[in-house]
Amino acid sequence: MTAAIDARVRRERLAVAAEDRRRRTAGRRAARLLGYAVLIVAAAALLAPFFWMLMSSLKSSNEVFSVPIRWIPETFVWSNYVDIWTRSGMLTWLRNTMVLSVVVTFLQVLTGSFAAYGFARTRFPGRNVLFLLYVGTIAVPWQSYMIPQFILLSKLQVSNTLWSIILLQAFGAFGVFLMKQFYESVPEELSEAARIDGLSEYGIWRRIMLPLSIPALASLTLLTFVNTWNDYLGPLIYLRDPQLWTIQLGLKNFVSNLYDTNYALLFAGLTLSVIPIALIFVLGQRFFVEGLATSGLKG
Amino acid sequence: MEVALTTVTAAPPHSAKPPPRRQMRLPVRNALVGWSFILPNFLGFAALTLVPVLVLFYMSFTNWNIFGGSEWIGLDNFRRLLGDGSFRIAVVNTLYYSALHIPLTIACSLGLALVLNNKLRGAAFFRTAAFFPYITSIVAIAVVWNLMFSPDYGPINQVLHLVGVENPPGWLTSTTWSMPAVVIVSTWRDMGYYMILFLAGLQAVPRELHEAARVDGASTVQRFFNVTLPCLRPTTFFVTVIITISSFKIFDLILVMTDGGPGQSTLVLSQFIFRKGFEENQFGYASSAAVALFLMCIAVTAAQFLWNKKRSS
Numbered sequence: 001m002t003a004a005i006d007a008r009v010r011r012e013r014l015a016v017a018a019e020d021r022r023r024r025t026a027g028r029r030a031a032r033l034l035g036y037a038v039l040i041v042a043a044a045a046l047l048a049p050f051f052w053m054l055m056s057s058l059k060s061s062n063e064v065f066s067v068p069i070r071w072i073p074e075t076f077v078w079s080n081y082v083d084i085w086t087r088s089g090m091l092t093w094l095r096n097t098m099v100l101s102v103v104v105t106f107l108q109v110l111t112g113s114f115a116a117y118g119f120a121r122t123r124f125p126g127r128n129v130l131f132l133l134y135v136g137t138i139a140v141p142w143q144s145y146m147i148p149q150f151i152l153l154s155k156l157q158v159s160n161t162l163w164s165i166i167l168l169q170a171f172g173a174f175g176v177f178l179m180k181q182f183y184e185s186v187p188e189e190l191s192e193a194a195r196i197d198g199l200s201e202y203g204i205w206r207r208i209m210l211p212l213s214i215p216a217l218a219s220l221t222l223l224t225f226v227n228t229w230n231d232y233l234g235p236l237i238y239l240r241d242p243q244l245w246t247i248q249l250g251l252k253n254f255v256s257n258l259y260d261t262n263y264a265l266l267f268a269g270l271t272l273s274v275i276p277i278a279l280i281f282v283l284g285q286r287f288f289v290e291g292l293a294t295s296g297l298k299g
Numbered sequence: 300m301e302v303a304l305t306t307v308t309a310a311p312p313h314s315a316k317p318p319p320r321r322q323m324r325l326p327v328r329n330a331l332v333g334w335s336f337i338l339p340n341f342l343g344f345a346a347l348t349l350v351p352v353l354v355l356f357y358m359s360f361t362n363w364n365i366f367g368g369s370e371w372i373g374l375d376n377f378r379r380l381l382g383d384g385s386f387r388i389a390v391v392n393t394l395y396y397s398a399l400h401i402p403l404t405i406a407c408s409l410g411l412a413l414v415l416n417n418k419l420r421g422a423a424f425f426r427t428a429a430f431f432p433y434i435t436s437i438v439a440i441a442v443v444w445n446l447m448f449s450p451d452y453g454p455i456n457q458v459l460h461l462v463g464v465e466n467p468p469g470w471l472t473s474t475t476w477s478m479p480a481v482v483i484v485s486t487w488r489d490m491g492y493y494m495i496l497f498l499a500g501l502q503a504v505p506r507e508l509h510e511a512a513r514v515d516g517a518s519t520v521q522r523f524f525n526v527t528l529p530c531l532r533p534t535t536f537f538v539t540v541i542i543t544i545s546s547f548k549i550f551d552l553i554l555v556m557t558d559g560g561p562g563q564s565t566l567v568l569s570q571f572i573f574r575k576g577f578e579e580n581q582f583g584y585a586s587s588a589a590v591a592l593f594l595m596c597i598a599v600t601a602a603q604f605l606w607n608k609k610r611s612s
Contacts, residue, residue, distance in 0.1 A: 035414045039421065042411060043428050046487065050431070052454060053443045065452035111340035118336025124329050130337065137348055139540075139600040141548035143569040144593040147576045147585055148351035148358060171343025201332050230436040232551050237577060248438045252555060255442055263446065270439045281434055285427060288434070289495055 053274075057081070057267035064263045080268035088269060092243060093250035100162060100246065101228040104169040108224045109217060112175020117205045119176065120183035121191060131180075134173040142233075150237060164238040165246075169228050175220050178291060182216035183209060219291025222284045226277055247273045352593075359590045363583035376587035386588060388563050389571040392478065396567060397546035399482040404542060405535075407490045412497035413527075426498075429491030441555035444484045445471060474564040477557055481565055485552055489545075493538050500534030501527070536607045543603070544596050568592050 052071070056064050057080055059073040084090055119131050149168070150159065158164045190212075191204045199207065210217070235249045245253070251269050281288060359376055361369040380386050411429065415422050432440065447453050448470035459467040468476040504527060512522045528535075550569035553559065559566035559574075572592065576585030 032417065032419065035417055035419050036421075038411075038414050039419065039425050043425055046428050046432060046491070048454075049440075049443050049447060049487075050435075052447065053439070064446075065449065069454045069457045111343065115337045115340035118333050122329060122333030122336060124326070124333040127333060130341070133349065134344070139544060139596050140348075140352060140593060141544060141569070141596055143548045143550055143572060144589040144596070145348070145351040145355050147572070147582055147589060148354040149347060150577075151363075151582065152346075152351060152354070167343065167347060171340055171347060173344060173348075176340060201336070205336070226434050230434070232437050232555065236554075248436050251442070252438050266442065270442060274435055274439050277434055277436070278431070281431065282427070285430075288430070289426070 050274075053267055054271055056264060057271045059264045059267075061262040061264045064267070077264060080264050081272070084265055084268045084272065087265065088254050089242065089245065089250055090247075090269065090272070093245050093247040096162065096239075096244055097229055097246040097248075100165050100169075101225050103166050104228045105221055105224045107166065107170035108172060108175045109220050111171060112220060113179045113210065113213065113217065114205065115176050116179030116183055117201075117209055120180045121188075121204075121209075122201065134176055137173050146233075146237065153238070159238050160240050160244065162239075162244060165228075165231070165234050168234050168238070169224075169231065175224065178220050178223075179213065179216055182213050186212055215287065215290065218284060219287040222280060222287050223291050226280065229277060355586050355589055355593070358583055358586035360587075361583045363586070365580035365582075369583065372583070376584050377590075379584065380587055380591065385563065385566065386571060389566050389568045389588075390591075392564070392566055393547060393549070393568040395478060396482060396549055396565075397543065399479065400485055400546050400549075401539070401542050403482065404486045404489050404493060405538065407486060408493035408538075409497050409535075411490065411494045412501055413523075415494070415498055416501045426491075426495070429494055431491065432488045433492040435488075437551045438555055440484065440488060441552060444480075445556055448480055471557055472561060474562050477561060477564045481553060481556055484556065485549065488552075489542070493542065496538055497531070497534060500531050504530040532607075532611065536603065540600055540603050543599050547592065547596050547599070568595075 055071055055073055058076045058078065059070075060075070060077050063070065063073060119127065119134075153159050153164050153167065158167065186209065190208055194204050194208055230248065231246070232248045232252070235246045236252075239245055239249060242250075242253075251266070251273060254269060255266060358369070360371055360373060362372050362375075363369040415425065447455050450456055450467070450469045450472055453470075455470070456467040470476050470480045508526050508530070509522060512526050517525065548569055549567055550573070553565050553567055553570060554573075557565040559570050568588065569592065572585050572588045574585075575581045575588060579585075
């Protein structure tokens, strides 16, 4: 008697559970479909401007603003990519940008990882206060002290030279944070063992920490490079001489002086300025994401 | 290092012989080694960040100009700021921009992160696509969007026409729509970055909590508000601080997209500083506006920290 009731109750419970599961999977499928719809729309919105830029760079100058809008060019005008080199200072701009990006990245990675080791692994009075000073600058926007900085660098006679941008970008607190974060995750026993074997602190940094921190160094390198490549305000304030312009400054001036309104040519220049960054990003995507997710800041 | 320190203090104080030199100098040596690591970066950091910040405060009390003549004029600059109509517009516009940009960006990036957290196919591709605007140069972004916003020929208004909008806004040519247009672009640009931060936070939410809430019969919405959001608080806090500071200092995008116009409809605080300083060479006066920006950022960060502390205790 009781056994029969038990069995019935169990059967009913199973039925309810199955029904519940069915409802849940149906709901989940609907949610997934909705998720895909959101992603597709968002991806389209995120990528449309790039698509339009790329396609416009291959149009003739009249076709850029055709009504109704034409997304794909009627004839592909590849010559835009040849003309932009002769009709603008692209070559000079690219050279300056390249020099700046490489030098700044090198200095930032070197001094940043060196100082980070000091903060992470040496102990001396005042160290924490010093680090707090570094942390405090997160909340201080560069725009608020750009004027005194400009006066200082002008007094040092470096404004209107590439040195100004190098000094401006190379000693940021960002590299110190990122590397300190990483060094603190390296087990202390490793350095302790090396210390017992007679390695100096510099030796530990050079032979143990640097090789171990290659992923973090890659993040810092890529982020600094891209940041310097894209910087607009620094060059705008410091580099007055057109021979010193970076690609961003050059293209911005190219827009302002575009009397014949050949926007197709401009788009070709913009595409060329974005391509190196796109390549770097696609190849080193992992390092970008990890670098920004662990340190959570930029510039 | 600990060991070395205890040996030094454990040395008998009344001993006639001085302790061996090497041990005596260990803390000094440690400090020297530590400083030698930090110094190369610190010299640059001090000269280019700390000193300028200190000088900024001094300058804001002087009438420093292009000739370098700097007379102490006390609070005159600040008094002048209060009466300056452009400054007031710049502050209001900065706050207006922040009020639109902060919630919109948080909503979009959190929403996308929630969708992506469901392990959908193509998530990796989407992450790349979403992040791409963030690493694209401001000049390329501004120029492309400027032309897309073009009222008569730009793709945006053409698409709006297609879907039946009779009178699409004039965007960057209209004083009402210029700021929303800038906000759209900056949200489009920043979304992917904050999405990554949120995604990292979401992946740290323990699955068991969700399971337990589901067993207790909590709906998806209830689980979002009672499980996800509380667990996500450290991330949300961090994102809010960063996004607020970056909104207060918004500059380059506006400079390239609208240059503060039309009229003064998109004039923001950083641009006011830039104009007074680098275009009109009133370095002292510009510094006082810069002090205002500095204080705004510090104050809001401190307030957020206090609020977070209160909430988590």
